[in-house]
Amino acid sequence: MKALDALHSRISVARLSSPLPDAAVLENIYRSAFRAADHGLLQPWRFLIIKHAALEKLGELFVKAALSDDSEIAPEKLESIRRKPLRAPLILVTISSLKEHPKVPAYEQELSAAAATQNMLVAAHAQGVGAMWRTGSMAYHPQVMAGLGLAKHEKIIAFLYLGTIDGPVRTLAEPQLHKFFTEW
Numbered sequence: 249m250k251a252l253d254a255l256h257s258r259i260s261v262a263r264l265s266s267p268l269p270d271a272a273v274l275e276n277i278y279r280s281a282f283r284a285a286d287h288g289l290l291q292p293w294r295f296l297i298i299k300h301a302a303l304e305k306l307g308e309l310f311v312k313a314a315l316s317d318d319s320e321i322a323p324e325k326l327e328s329i330r331r332k333p334l335r336a337p338l339i340l341v342t343i344s345s346l347k348e349h350p351k352v353p354a355y356e357q358e359l360s361a362a363a364a365t366q367n368m369l370v371a372a373h374a375q376g377v378g379a380m381w382r383t384g385s386m387a388y389h390p391q392v393m394a395g396l397g398l399a400k401h402e403k404i405i406a407f408l409y410l411g412t413i414d415g416p417v418r419t420l421a422e423p424q425l426h427k428f429f430t431e432w
């Protein structure tokens with residue numbers, strides 16, 4: 249797919265199934281992260297690859313975190329939390345990993361990690377791979393952050409769900425450019 253076509257047509261896909269994208273397709277996705285705008289070229293990010301049994305392990309971590317908030321949580325709710333990571337065969341966790349820099353504040357470094365995530369969304373779409381950026385309360389939960397091995401200077405920017413598109417994809421509305429682009 250041409251770059252502009254990919255940028256103009258990217259869409260999130262919530263229903264994702266196996267198989268995983270193959271290694272060459274994944275490498276294209278990973279490489280695209282490194283072309284995010286990055287003030288000071290700090291590469292203020294790292295990514296965890298979660299697949300196979302690790303998806304279930306992540307579900308258990310979510311359950312542990314939810315139980316620490318509410319030990320009487322309803323079993324159905326807990327089961328739904330446990331199953332969240334199973335919505336795709338692969339999750340990439342984007343972690344912003346701040347670097348000390350006199351001119352580049354933390355906020356800008358987090359924006360770069362977000363831009364890296366967006367690049368990966370577009371690279372996935374361009375290759376016909378379904379993808380969806382998710383966060384939710386688990387992304388900000390201290391037990392989840394600790395369980396995934398985050399250090400003090402790190403945050404979860406995204407759980408990027410990736411997989412084979414399963415089912416119809418919604419159609420896109422034409423953007424109303426004139427409402428959002430105005431002359432000053």
Ligand SMILES: Cc1cc2nc3c(=O)[nH]c(=O)nc-3n(C[C@H](O)[C@H](O)[C@H](O)COP(=O)(O)O)c2cc1C
Binds near residue numbers: 258260382
């Ligand atoms: C930082 C961030 C976090 C998000 N977290 C969630 C989420 O937890 N659950 C969800 O359904 N959508 C979430 N979204 C939105 C979807 O990824 C998606 O962008 C949205 O459903 C619109 O679909 P589109 O990307 O096809 O336009 C998040 C988006 C961003 C940028």
